[in-house]
Structures are given as structure tokens and as C-alpha cells.
Amino acid sequence: MAITAEDIETLLRASFPEAQITITDLAGDGNHYAAEVVDESFRGKNRVQQQRAVYTALKGKMDGSHGELHALALTTKSPE
Amino acid sequence: MADAQVQIKKTVTENDVVLFMKGTKSMPQCGFSSRVAGVLNFMGVEFSDVNVLADENIRQGIKDYSDWPTIPQLYVKGEFVGGCDIITEMTLSGELDTLFAENGITYDKDAAEKIREANA
Numbered sequence: 001m002a003i004t005a006e007d008i009e010t011l012l013r014a015s016f017p018e019a020q021i022t023i024t025d026l027a028g029d030g031n032h033y034a035a036e037v038v039d040e041s042f043r044g045k046n047r048v049q050q051q052r053a054v055y056t057a058l059k060g061k062m063d064g065s066h067g068e069l070h071a072l073a074l075t076t077k078s079p080e
Numbered sequence: 081m082a083d084a085q086v087q088i089k090k091t092v093t094e095n096d097v098v099l100f101m102k103g104t105k106s107m108p109q110c111g112f113s114s115r116v117a118g119v120l121n122f123m124g125v126e127f128s129d130v131n132v133l134a135d136e137n138i139r140q141g142i143k144d145y146s147d148w149p150t151i152p153q154l155y156v157k158g159e160f161v162g163g164c165d166i167i168t169e170m171t172l173s174g175e176l177d178t179l180f181a182e183n184g185i186t187y188d189k190d191a192a193e194k195i196r197e198a199n200a
Contacts, residue, residue, distance in 0.1 A: 072150075073164075
């Protein structure tokens with residue numbers, strides 16, 4: 001199963017409407033992506049808390065071998 | 081499964097540094113696991129590896145334990161530190177050095193600097 005970059009962005013956008021979101025398809029197979037999410041809501045949170053919020057936004061798409069998204073390299077930060 | 085949670089808690093409590101990974105530190109079976117194990121090996125950190133592929137209960141159990149959906153997962157002194165992306169960032173920023181130093185974990189500072197120089 002594959003997922004498109006647009007799908008990922010739509011999911012993230014629902015939780016982070018104001019964020020700067022950059023999705024990169026790493027392998028061209030619809031399974032390995034990199035995502036950078038820059039959002040004000042991350043300010044004051046550590047990286048684990050920031051990335052957990054992103055995983056929550058993806059609502060189970062990352063879940064195990066049945067997940068549609070095999071790999072998502074994540075970078076999260078608050079705006080400069 | 082309750083048994084898995086008990087076993088995970090015991091593992092992360094009794095070992096200073098634990099990496100839950102796909103494969104073993106000598107034979108990783110996933111690029112992300114390989115990267116984190118490689119960093120720890122290169123930095124000369126003594127750590128326990130738990131191969132989640134060997135036990136489905138642990139594979140799911142560790143995700144529940146940490147509330148984190150992906151493997152690898154690094155624990156230091158019982159605390160969840162992060163997954164591959166976080167460990168990579170912390171290695172390059174020097175935060176991983178600080179974490180080890182603060183927790184009395186032996187590591188090779190020169191090796192850590194070499195990683196940073198190679199990725200500068």
C-alpha cells in the first residue's frame with residue numbers, strides 16, 4: 001500500500017493548519033518520505049513531544065507492517 | 081500484552097542504554113536501526129540490543145510502552161530518548177554527548193566529533 005505526499009500533507013494540515021510543511025518522497029515508491037514540519041505549537045516542547053504530535057496527526061498511518069507509510073524521516077521545529 | 085510491558089520495563093531499568101531495533105547490533109535488518117546502532121557502536125557506547133523482529137509481543141509492546149509508532153527506540157537509564165531522526169539530530173548537535181555525560185555513560189568524545197566533522 002502506498003500513500004501520496006498530498007495525503008500526508010492533508011493529514012498534517014488538519015492538525016497543524018498554520019505550519020510550514022515540506023514533504024519529500026525519498027525513494028519514489030510512495031512508502032518512504034521525509035517531512036519537515038515547522039509550527040508555532042512546537043515551541044517549548046522537546047523533540048519527542050514534537051514528533052509525537054506529528055505521529056498523532058498521522059492517525060495510525062505509521063502503524064507497523066500494516067501501516068501505509070513504511071518510513072517517514074521527521075524533522076520538527078518551531079519557527080525561528 | 082501485560083507480560084511484554086513487564087519485560088520491557090525490566091529491560092530498560094536494568095540496562096543503562098538499550099536500543100530496541102530491527103535485527104541486532106551486529107546484524108541490523110533495517111536502515112534506521114542500522115544507523116542508530118552504528119552511531120552507538122562508533123561512539124563506543126556499551127548498549128543492550130533488543131531485536132523486535134524476534135518477538136511480536138515486544139515489537140508491539142515497545143510501541144505501547146513509549147507511545148511511539150516506530151522502531152528503533154533508544155532508552156537511556158529507563159527514559160525514552162527518541163527514534164532515528166531524533167538520535168541523528170542529537171548526535172550532530174552534541175546533545176547526545178551531553179545526555180551520556182550527564183548519565184555517567186562512557187562514550188568516545190573523539191569519535192562523536194568525527195561524526196560531526198564528517199557531517200558538517
